[in-house]
Amino acid sequence: MASVSIPVAKPGLLSEIAGWLTTVDHKKIGVMYLVSTFFFFLLSGIFALIIRLQLMAPGMKIVDQNVYNELFTMHGTGMIFLFIIPMLVGLGNYIIPLQIGARDMAFPRINALSFWLLIFAGIVMEGGFLIGGTASSAAWTAYVPLSTKQFSPQSGMDIWLFGVVLLGISSTLGAVNFLVTIYTMRAPGMTMWRIPIFTWTMIVTAGMVLLATPVLTAALIMLITDRNFSTQFFTTSNPRLWQHMFWFYSHPAVYIMVLPAMGILSEVIPVFSRKPLFGFKVMVLSSILIGVLGFTTWVHHMFVSGVDPLVERFFMFTTMVIAVPTGVKMFSWIATMWKGSVSLKTPLLMCIGFISTFVIGGITGVIQGAIPIDMQVHNTYWVVAHFHYVLFGGSVFGIFAGLYFYLPKITGRMLDDKLGKWHFALMFIGFNLTFFPMHILGLEGMPRRIATYAADRGWDIPNLIATIGAFTIAFSVLIFMINFAIYILGRKGEVAGNDPWEGATLEWATTSPPAVYNFARTPVVESDRPMIELRAKAAGAKSDSKTSGGSH
Amino acid sequence: MLVPPVSQDAQVINNLYLILYVFSAIVFILVEGLLIFSVVKFRRRAANDAPVQVHGHAGLETVWTILPMVLVAVIFLFSVNSMGQLQATGTFNDPLNHVHGVNDQVAIKRVSEAKKVDVVINVTARQWVWQFKYADGFIVTQELVVPENKTVRLDIVSADVIHAWWVPALGGMIYVNPGEMSHVWFNAPAGMYYGQCNVFCGLAHSQMLSNVKVLPQADYDAWVAQQKTK
Structure with missing residues (x-):
């Protein structure tokens, strides 16, 4: 069924553009998510490169310290709010209706609204650079009172806050849409335990977004009114109120960024090992457990800001316990590969990158969860190393695993595997060169968010290595873009066909790219790996039609 | 490490x-x-591997x-x-003792009774400098000077935003919140110990140094005498 040609007039460029701008198709919206969030990834990445140049050697003056402060603020907020979270939402947007055998999301127009709010919010947040070069420079944490009018008078701070409010609305709407879609629109036969694992992780993620985001949104609006309408929510009260509200969202946000990436791994690893996911139910339960425990750890960001010691002990315990369900996932992935037939294609390599680096982020997370250690590494480069091992080593490797895995479905063409391997190898080396030395810098006492440092502190060599690593990562991303440009945009890649990887879930049952209506006939699901049966049936039909019956 | x-x-x-x-x-x-x-x-x-x-x-x-x-x-x-x-x-970050309202007299009394100390220094953190006010009335900035092997207590307040006291070799990182007082205790041999503000506090955060110079008692006394005549 490669070529079903329907004679239609080729639309002009203008109507093509208008079609994208007005679309409510989850696939087109998904593609727009991927493209625009990748743009924000590049932008925030360029900020990171400037940061690394500035820190390459002591006493550098590549940028002024006020610009430096804007750059690390916008690097963090850009990567979190405009890249990792919406990139995963974009992948979910494209894949989840296909995975559950639906024709679209439950609320297609709200889906479009979520996307356009994101774009609007991104422009508003980055817009601070345009209005007189005064973007927010209070760090992504925007601690009160530094972020109040008195200490951050620039309008860039207000529009940054406003942009994050818009993002909060966008992701809350998206979460409702995902939950309703998955709850109501599954193909017949898809019981709860037959929901694909990526979809499961999006259920948990959407639940977390629904519970956590309104708290951040409320805090942001309170700060906006404090700044502009002389309300007194934060200015006269406990200095920790903002921190509690901020981290009540921002710690779960880590899992909002990691769980869907874990879902991608749980799809990719079985396919490339030719085995089912080891312990499917335990994987689902561990995702739910991470989602629940994720709400009980936020105070570990405040161990040295003056919280009751008994409360601190409780949060120290929860912080360490959350490593258990995460560990279960690690072991289950390895067990999935165990005695499998492991195909070392780029999507799987990205998964190996995830597991091997995320384990370091997990270990350092437990270590710094110990309050005495936190008293020595809090706010140092150790922490910067830790969360990059979680969010880059984890989420970003997971995102690239997802892109290499799903771009053939989305575009109909295969990426080049050799270039993909180069991308993986350089990104893996560059990542470790950049972030491993930061552990050492933190232990040697280098605080984060400093624009420069003196030569007598002995921080030169790890910083130089980190800068070299950062440019290695940039080069590897360039390879990915070249791969994409030649083999997908340039249509040089092999034609993917419906099912290039021997997938297990329904998205592989339809064409690549899928038709507007996704499935000509709504599929009926008979197991947790419907494609295995569909393939067996197809093979059976083929061998039935042959009298010899000599299939392998 | x-x-x-x-x-x-x-x-x-x-x-x-x-x-x-x-x-x-x-x-x-x-x-x-x-x-x-x-x-x-x-x-x-093999292309047709079929694992169990x-x-x-x-x-x-x-x-x-x-x-x-x-x-x-x-x-x-x-x-x-x-x-x-x-x-x-005595140095554990116990906020019942170590972080309290600036005018919380009960807490201040508890802190003063918690541990016998030899030197108390009033510290004010402000964008972007640490000020050290000694019992003799003089004020120095950027570098804290204390005598060796004496128990020192710092009573730290903030004049503006949140800062954090931290000298890695001495341990005991703590936030200094506006409206509150934080305490740090330490006892160190002679030497020079680097430190700087450890919560992002605005424009010149990277220049807010809190180095600690620990001198032998005689040198410290001479330094104090010199400061008093300034």
Whole structure:
């Protein structure tokens, strides 16, 4: 069924553009998510490169310290709010209706609204650079009172806050849409335990977004009114109120960024090992457990800001316990590969990158969860190393695993595997060169968010290595873009066909790219790996039609 | 790999770090070893490889749930034990004693009775400088000077935003919140110890140094006399 040609007039460029701008198709919206969030990834990445140049050697003056402060603020907020979270939402947007055998999301127009709010919010947040070069420079944490009018008078701070409010609305709407879609629109036969694992992780993620985001949104609006309408929510009260509200969202946000990436791994690893996911139910339960425990750890960001010691002990315990369900996932992935037939294609390599680096982020997370250690590494480069091992080593490797895995479905063409391997190898080396030395810098006492440092502190060599690593990562991303440009945009890649990887879930049952209506006939699901049966049936039909019956 | 600890607190933290480092190394080697082994050993050799379809194993899944829980519990107990040691030295970040409202007289009394000290210095953090006011009335900035092997207490307040006191070799990081007073205790041999503000506090955050110079008693007395005549 490669070529079903329907004679239609080729639309002009203008109507093509208008079609994208007005679309409510989850696939087109998904593609727009991927493209625009990748743009924000590049932008925030360029900020990171400037940061690394500035820190390459002591006493550098590549940028002024006020610009430096804007750059690390916008690097963090850009990567979190405009890249990792919406990139995963974009992948979910494209894949989840296909995975559950639906024709679209439950609320297609709200889906479009979520996307356009994101774009609007991104422009508003980055817009601070345009209005007189005064973007927010209070760090992504925007601690009160530094972020109040008195200490951050620039309008860039207000529009940054406003942009994050818009993002909060966008992701809350998206979460409702995902939950309703998955709850109501599954193909017949898809019981709860037959929901694909990526979809499961999006259920948990959407639940977390629904519970956590309104708290951040409320805090942001309170700060906006404090700044502009002389309300007194934060200015006269406990200095920790903002921190509690901020981290009540921002710690779960880590899992909002990691769980869907874990879902991608749980799809990719079985396919490339030719085995089912080891312990499917335990994987689902561990995702739910991470989602629940994720709400009980936020105070570990405040161990040295003056919280009751008994409360601190409780949060120290929860912080360490959350490593258990995460560990279960690690072991289950390895067990999935165990005695499998492991195909070392780029999507799987990205998964190996995830597991091997995320384990370091997990270990350092437990270590710094110990309050005495936190008293020595809090706010140092150790922490910067830790969360990059979680969010880059984890989420970003997971995102690239997802892109290499799903771009053939989305575009109909295969990426080049050799270039993909180069991308993986350089990104893996560059990542470790950049972030491993930061552990050492933190232990040697280098605080984060400093624009420069003196030569007598002995921080030169790890910083130089980190800068070299950062440019290695940039080069590897360039390879990915070249791969994409030649083999997908340039249509040089092999034609993917419906099912290039021997997938297990329904998205592989339809064409690549899928038709507007996704499935000509709504599929009926008979197991947790419907494609295995569909393939067996197809093979059976083929061998039935042959009298010899000599299939392998 | 931590900054060489000189105070008792920094030593306690360092000991805990070394213990957790050993646990970490074991977990790291186990996971990475299993990962590398399974990728290398079980890589696809033939296009039509058809491995046995294993869906899970309840026993294994129980084991790798229980074992990490035990490990985490052990790490938790080691950490609580270290917290106890820090509390015994008087420097543990216990906000009932160590962070309180600026005018909370009850807390101030409790702090002054908590531990006998030789030197008390009033510290004010402001964008982007630390000011040290000595009992003799003079004020210095940027560099704190104290006598060696004497127990020192810092009473720290903020004049504007949140700052954090931290001298890595002396341990005892603590936030300094506007409207509150934070306390740090230490006792150090002679030497020069680097430190700087450890919460992002605005434009010149990177220049807000809090270096501590610990002098032998005679040198310290001479330094104080010199400051008084200024």
